[in-house]
Amino acid sequence: MTPxxxxxxRKPKTMFSLxxxxxxxxxxxxxxxxxxxxxxxxxxLLSPIGELRSQHVVxxxxxxxxxxxxxxxxxxxxxxxxxxxxxxxxxxxPAPPEVQEHLTIGFNTTxxxxxxxxxxxxxxxxxxxxxxxxxxxxxxxxxxxNSSSRPLAIVFAPHSDQFSIMYSHLPLLTxxxxxxxxxxxxxxxxxxxxxxxxxxxxxLSVPRVGLIGLIDGALESKVLIEFIRERVPQVEVPWVQxxxxxxxxxVKINEIETSAPVxxxxxxxxxxxxxxxxxxxxxxxxx
Numbered sequence: 001m002t003p004x005x006x007x008x009x010r011k012p013k014t015m016f017s018l019x020x021x022x023x024x025x026x027x028x029x030x031x032x033x034x035x036x037x038x039x040x041x042x043x044x045l046l047s048p049i050g051e052l053r054s055q056h057v058v059x060x061x062x063x064x065x066x067x068x069x070x071x072x073x074x075x076x077x078x079x080x081x082x083x084x085x086x087x088x089x090x091x092x093x094p095a096p097p098e099v100q101e102h103l104t105i106g107f108n109t110t111x112x113x114x115x116x117x118x119x120x121x122x123x124x125x126x127x128x129x130x131x132x133x134x135x136x137x138x139x140x141x142x143x144x145x146n147s148s149s150r151p152l153a154i155v156f157a158p159h160s161d162q163f164s165i166m167y168s169h170l171p172l173l174t175x176x177x178x179x180x181x182x183x184x185x186x187x188x189x190x191x192x193x194x195x196x197x198x199x200x201x202x203x204l205s206v207p208r209v210g211l212i213g214l215i216d217g218a219l220e221s222k223v224l225i226e227f228i229r230e231r232v233p234q235v236e237v238p239w240v241q242x243x244x245x246x247x248x249x250x251v252k253i254n255e256i257e258t259s260a261p262v263x264x265x266x267x268x269x270x271x272x273x274x275x276x277x278x279x280x281x282x283x284x285x286x287x
Contacts (some may be wrong), residue, residue: 019251036193041223041227049204052097099218149181
């Protein structure tokens, strides 16, 4: 057995990491087949809105396009401008579909709507874990008083490579926003399959879709909402109940046993700098 040289000798080392004591929030599980079915139903629901936008709404083509358009408009005479405005006023667009009043389209729009519902809700001493749980006391507001008081039945999140970063706030927001209306079923959170954002953007004639929120009440969305409530479980946030229990939970400290190279003192050679020692340590740990 050959003895270890100074460059290969290693010594045991213990590394520590901290972990939250509360239960991790997990997204509702949905099968791939159900994901595709939900996407098809959602596309058919949004198609009338996209057709209206493509025919009667001037789509944005960027800042440079708008700048060139302003320069061209300066060259147009006042008479031509007045005639074009008269023709545009005659061709008034039709009324938007009814379902458009029951949608929040966009990441920021949907997130702000959820936050407004959370502000109207009051967290109880216990958070219900199912639709059959006892009613929760919450401020009562009718939709006629404020349209933003209507709860979101479904929140659709297109699949993203930065899923854990972009959508980490949704489970808690969706769960607590459901408390704004104790008479309505708990809101559902649905992750759409890959490529859903590009397809929804093409249907709605927008470059990016982000999140989509669906408010219950539209006749066209009844089939979609019933299908999701049957196939997708409601959002669970266990740590909310754990914090309300009032019990102290210590921080979890994880120990990882590893090894580190033994630094030998060599005469006549300068000692490596702190940065060089760190690079050597990382390289040895990877090896």
